[in-house]
Amino acid sequence: MAAANSLATAFLGAAAAAAAAKAEPFRANRPSKSTASPAFSFRVCQRGVAFVGSRRGAVRRSPRCEVQVDIKEKAAASISAIEQFKISADRYMKERSSIAVIGLSVHTAPVEMREKLAVPEAQWPRAVGDLCGLNHIEEAAVLSTCNRMEIYVVALSWHRGIREVTEWMSKASGIPVSELRQHLFMLRDGDATRHLFEVSAGLDSLVLGEGQILAQVKQVVRVGQVSGGLGKNIDRMFKDAITTGKRVRSETNIASGAVSVSSAAVELALMKLPKPHCGSARMLVIGAGKMGKLVIKHLAAKGCKKVVVVNRSVERVEAIREELKDIEIIYRPFSQMHSCAAEADVVFTNTASETPLFLKEHVQVLPTVSEDVGGVRLFVDISVPRNVGSCVASHEHARVYNVDDLKEVVEANKEDRLRKAMEAQTIITQELKRFEAWRDSLETVPTIKNLRSYADRIRASELEKCLQKVGEDALTKKMRKAIDELSTGIVNKLLHGPLQHLRCDGNDSRTLDETLENMHALNRMFNLHTDQKAILEQKIKAKLGKTQG
Incomplete structure (x- = not known):
């Protein structure tokens, strides 16, 4: 209804x-x-x-x-x-309206495609507004991270809703629908809800059990609450997904020993450097957001004593410096990014820039790094859209790694976390049943309203007939009120049981x-x-x- x-x-x-x-x-x-x-x-x-x-x-x-x-x-x-x-x-x-998820992730699409579909957090409300304006879409939410871009909707019609969302994604990204469909996954109702619960629990991440995705799911709810874009179904589903993610992490310890995308990036960089000189390599981190902070933290954990951080403002860098005392953090403004890269052996990039920060022409003018660290400058780009253009990889003294290259690192301790993932599925099934029962219970709301409305119309009609027969002058205002309250009371008592x-x-x-x-x-x-x-x-x-x- x-x-x-x-x-x-x-x-x-x-x-x-x-x-x-x-x-x-x-x-x-x-x-x-x-x-x-x-x-x-x-x-x-x-x-x-x-x-x-x-x-x-x-x-x-x-x-x-x-x-x-x-x-x-x-x-x-x-x-x-x-x-x-x-x-x-x-x-x-x-x-009944269908809950659906349409999207792509690190498991289904390369970074080249994901970056074209990525929606910056500041644009989530506008994207939700566009989606809810489609003919067969009632509610919508966007979850866009470095590893995935997923659209959750409540659709009046499954087939028409999917088609409209797919066409919207094609228009937004400039990718033809025929090409887009090769990489999209589409799930409906219980499967769509289970997928979100698994995402929130870290089971669908590149790094199984990583915790940052839960914070990103929470952010979808926060943005939706501010913009007013989430409907009751999507809002409840995301909140239940957050509950699921918390339960999985506290009851299964799936995150213990698990690596994050940031730590995997650090591990990858150290794998590619010559072992004897890992500690002496000059590190540059561009971007001091959550990912940048984690990169610095993991560099410090691996024994790195000094890192240069390029950021648009100094406040975030100072906050990180106050928290991490075991590593020297040197701040440089964004205007000095390329000169700082000239003095670095490893460059980590993790900004929200929608255009590349480094192209081949920028790298060509940089001095060659020492043979002690391999003679090539490493660019480890964990941003989507990418901060380092793919053209940089063709330079003979540069190596470029992006989020898709982290699989080499995360395979190492995947087997143990897979056992924990089996335990997590029990919790997910419990929370899924609870959500579906809540959604089923909503079916009665229109009937309650319609039954009440039906009875009130009959009461009003019969009351009007009664007053016409008696005559307007025959009743005082107090008598009219008493008759009205009497009829209302009778209807309420008759409706109470149903x-x-x-x-x-x-x-x-x-x-x-x-x-x-x-x-x-x-x-x-x-x-x-x-x-x-x-x-x-x-x-x-x-x-x-x-x-x-």
């Missing part, structure tokens, strides 16, 4: 948007731009009525004639909109099954589906009438 409400909202929203901006075409079939000013007419689509441009030719019409034609077209469109609603409403009211049998918190599966049976029975007895459909139809007619007026 939630789908039916969204369907009606879509109809009303489309009509309102059409009245506000007649030149806006239906987004699923946008006509080509034209410098001419076309006339506009209604067109009926799956979820509403939209204005579309249509050339009328060179024939001139008087303003009066155009008004008459426009009125006829709008009237015909109104009838068509209602008929379209009647055809599709039954199916949407019976069909409504109690429709309320369930979703924690008890037996009670939930009984509640859903009661819901279906009441829907049949009082014909609440038809009742709801009639109400929505009246609202659509009224809205279309206003847009024509």
Whole structure:
């Protein structure tokens, strides 16, 4: 039934948007731009009525004639909109909205593709707004990290919703849909929820059990709360995913001994340096965010005594310096990045820059590093989008490693963490059942509202008939109030039992099954589906009438 409400909202929203901006075409079939000013007419689509441009030719019409034609077209469109609603409403009211995840990760796509689809955190609200504006999408959330770009949605229609999100991703990245589909994974309902719970628990990470992803899942909720972009299903799912991630880490110790992306980057760099000179290699870290801080921390743990840090502001570097006392941290402003690289043997990059910081022409002018450390400068880039252009790898005195190259490091202690991952699945299954029970319990909410509305309309109608028979002058204001309270009290007492049998918190599966049976029975007895459909139809007619007026 939630789908039916969204369907009606879509109809009303489309009509309102059409009245506000007649030149806006239906987004699923946008006509080509034209410098001419076309006339506009209604067109009926799956979820509403939209204005579309249509050339009328060179024939001139008087303003009066155009008004008459426009009125006829709008009237015909109104009838068509209602008929379209009647055809599709039954199916949407019976069909439950689907939770879906569409995305790609380090397991399905190379970094070259992931960086094109990456959405910076500052742009998450806008992306969610765009996604929720799609015809069959009710709710949305974006989880974009260095290892994944995943879109979680609640879709009115699984197939149409997936198609719209895929087309949005194609448009945002510039990657053709045919190419994009080769790397995307798509999961539905329970599978989609389980995937998010596994992501939050660190089971889907490149580094099994790593903890940073849990913080990133939390950030999705924080951003959604500030922007107001998360709907109740997505919000609850992400919060339950956070609970799952915490339980897995505290009850299985999957993170003990596990390496993070940052520590794996340090391990990789040390693997590539000649063993005798690892301690003397000059280290440069560009970016002092969370990843940069972890890189410095792991360098210190490996015995590094000095590191140069390039960052846009000094405050973050000073905070890291206060926390990490065992390593000398030298701050340099961003303007000195290339001169600092000239004096470094290993360059770690981890900034949010959407364009490369190092290209081949930058590296060509850098002096060659000492043969003691291998004669080549190492660039370890753990950013997505990448901070080091792929062209740098062709330089004879440079080696470039990105997040996809970390697999060499993480395979070392993967077997032990896989055993712990099996334990984590038990917790994930428990939390998944709890979430699905909660979502099932939501099905009764529309029935509760419809039953209450149905009873209130009958009460109001019968009360009005009674007052008409008695006569307005026969009753005092106090008597009228007493009769109104009497009728309200009778309705409340009659509804108390049925409504109690429709309320369930979703924690008890037996009670939930009984509640859903009661819901279906009441829907049949009082014909609440038809009742709801009639109400929505009246609202659509009224809205279309206003847009024509």
